[in-house]
Amino acid sequence: xxxxxxxxxxxxxxxxxxxxxxxxxxxxxxNYAMTWVRQAPGKGLExxxxxxxxxxxxxxxxxVKGRFTISRDNSKNMLYLQMNSLRVEDTAVYYCGKxxxxxGQGTLVTVSS
Amino acid sequence: DIQMTQSPxxxxxxxxxxxxxxxxxxxxxxxDLGWYQKKPGKAPKRLIYAAIHLQSGVxxxxxxxxxxTEFRLTISSLQPEDFATYYCLQHDSYPPAWTxxxxxxxxxx
Numbered sequence: 001x002x003x004x005x006x007x008x009x010x011x012x013x014x015x016x017x018x019x020x021x022x023x024x025x026x027x028x029x030x031n032y033a034m035t036w037v038r039q040a041p042g043k044g045l046e047x048x049x050x051x052x053x054x055x056x057x058x059x060x061x062x063x064v065k066g067r068f069t070i071s072r073d074n075s076k077n078m079l080y081l082q083m084n085s086l087r088v089e090d091t092a093v094y095y096c097g098k099x100x101x102x103x104g105q106g107t108l109v110t111v112s113s
Numbered sequence: 114d115i116q117m118t119q120s121p122x123x124x125x126x127x128x129x130x131x132x133x134x135x136x137x138x139x140x141x142x143x144x145d146l147g148w149y150q151k152k153p154g155k156a157p158k159r160l161i162y163a164a165i166h167l168q169s170g171v172x173x174x175x176x177x178x179x180x181x182t183e184f185r186l187t188i189s190s191l192q193p194e195d196f197a198t199y200y201c202l203q204h205d206s207y208p209p210a211w212t213x214x215x216x217x218x219x220x221x222x
Contacts, residue, residue: 100202
């Protein structure tokens, strides 16, 4: 059974950093691209970032480019999202996803002064 | 960047109704489109992949059609558990550089 466990969310002030983690199990992690999406309160789903299976290629939404970094450790079946220079508008539930078919339960990030 | 539109943005329907949601993309994405159901507090759930294929475990009342720039999600007979927001997602790139549609909220009439 595919399982994705998001963690690392919390409450921070603008300009601070957080690192989200996603622990994957139930599939051959190193064979799949992974992604992060988010949903701000009262808003729609927004794709945030994606990473290829080997970790060598990444993509970012314009709204987070230069501030967020996606990475993965295929030896540990872990996906990460390093979020720097956080803004109020980054407040959202963040979900990690396996190639679009399975998603974690989400982790809440709140950025507020 | 690929732009996505969905119509309608919301609809009211009754149990048993047939519902169709349309998604349009700004460029040809072949069949690289999925449909997702989102309920408050829950993770997104994929219903349809590659435009027309039913995700395993999803009821057959859900179906997808279309290719290129116009796609449709149809619910043949709306059930109480189907009241949710539905999103299309284009995934015409690797590594992922995807775009969600703005969503269609399906409410009880």
